[in-house]
Amino acid sequence: MKLLLRVLFLLCFTVAFSQKNIPNNTQISVLTIGPGNNLNDAFGHSGIRLKTSYSDIVYDFGRYNFEDPNFYLNFARGKLNYLQGKANYNNLVNFYKQQNRSIKEQLLNLSAEEKQSIYTFLETNYANNQGAYLYDFFYDNCATKIRDVIENATNGNINYQLPDNYEDKTFRTLIQDELHYNTWGSLGIDIALGAVIDRTATPREHLFLPKNIYTFFEKATISNEKELVSSSKTIFKSDTKFQKGNFLLSPSVILSVLAVLIIFITYRDYKNQCRTKILDVILHLVLGLIGVLLTLLWFATDHTATAYNYNLLWAFPLSILMMFQACKSEPKKWFVGYIKFSVLMLCLLTVHWISGVQRFAPTLIPLLIALFIRYIFLLKFLKK
Known part of the structure; x- marks a missing residue:
């Protein structure tokens, strides 16, 4: 009987902890990481920073585990489970600084209820097998996940305004704009990907790229009443250009x-x-x-x-x-x-x-x- 009571107590404690309310002064921001020197880093990265009086955590998506059984086979077949990440803010910033990748931050202008919704989702999702999901480069990646989390928390009331430098582009052009045409990565992408990516992407579909998350969020509003981003800043600016190869x-x-x-x-x-x-x-x-x-x-x-x-x-x-x-x-x-x-x-x-x-x-x-x-x-x- 004592053992049963202990189990029930631990279960209730765990549920209560996972659903705890965050402080009113909690700050939620979106981090945009610049491109790196490798092909898998060439498009940048995005994350959600949640800073409270007792923690400073960054949640991101698009991670994977090389130790998974049949990793390479599942990757080739498009059946590899990608994961949600959760890391200490200072550790993450230091990691990208060492890679000489720029870091920008946008503080979001959210209500207490919207902040709580984001926190609850991220914690619950992470607890469920690290939020394992089937990755899609254009429709379900590290950037679109951030977009979807913010949109869901605001009940879909985000209104995007076209950036000043916006141009209608195909998915292929959006990819190749981030690469040098005379690289093996660019060639491999053009050979491996089919005509389905040669259609013009809608403005919202542009947000599969982390840099476009930053650009569109800068001018976005919530219910046309208030700006989505209250302030922006550069945490780290890369001081060198990455080499294009021999x-x-x-x-x-x-x-x-x-x-x-x-x-x-x-x-x-x-x-x-x-x-x-x-x-x-x-x-x-x-x-x-x-x-x-x-x-x-x-x-x-x-x-x-x-x-x-x-x-x-x-x-x-x-x-x-x-x-x-x-x-x-x-x-x-x-x-x-x-x-x-x-x-x-x-x-x-x-x-x-x-x-x-x-x-x-x-x-x-x-x-x-x-x-x-x-x-x-x-x-x-x-x-x-």
Whole structure:
């Protein structure tokens, strides 16, 4: 009986503690962290700071645990659980200062009830398996979570005003604005993500980027009666620009060199009236493997942004099978048909690009030209 009473007492104490009222002088603010030097840090970060007379805590979202079973498989399939974070304010600030990333703070102009609502949600959510959720880069990330928490606490009464420098942009453009076009990260994003991100984002959808949380919150109002942000300040300002990498190892250089090599070998084959079979084998193998990866990202994962990817027009999965014909001195006639199909696909890619159906990586242009030249040579050579 004593044991039962103790359990009930601890249970009641825990529930009461988790639902405790915060002091009236509690301050709630939004922290906006600037970009870092790695691809996963390039878009910045957001957090909610809750400062009371007895604590100073920052809650954020988008964290993950490398120790989770099947981490990499679940990440690739879009089934990885992301988590809510909870950290001491001073520790978090020192961490980002060491990374030389800027930190801005916006103090929110909220009522006592709205502050209590935010605190209760964050604490309850964190207690429930650290708020595990399926991450979506555009619709459910570290920034949109902050937006949603604030909107829910104010019963959806936040009114956003367009910033002075606002422009209608697609999701892809919003991403690439944060990256240098001549980086492998930028190239990888343009290849892996499909046409679904080439639609124009609504103003509210711009808030998937932390910097836009800051920009939109600056001019937002609550029920058109009071400003959402009462004051803003810079906690830490980054004093250096992050490096863009070695130019000689950049995609434009590497892919241009590969393109020149393909065109040179093709020209030599044309002059000597021969065919370098190993080149055709390598091209079809590499293009086929890329095509298989893109197909899996489209159909075998829960990633919403990888659907309708027309990069398959230049990197098609069936190319893997074609390499067995490419290694023969006299391939089957249907191999010639596949080359014609590949030329047609490149033409369709150009139409898709010009019409705006999907934007492709500009650093791919030299390689695509080289592929077109190689295919035309193969058509003429194999018809003999």
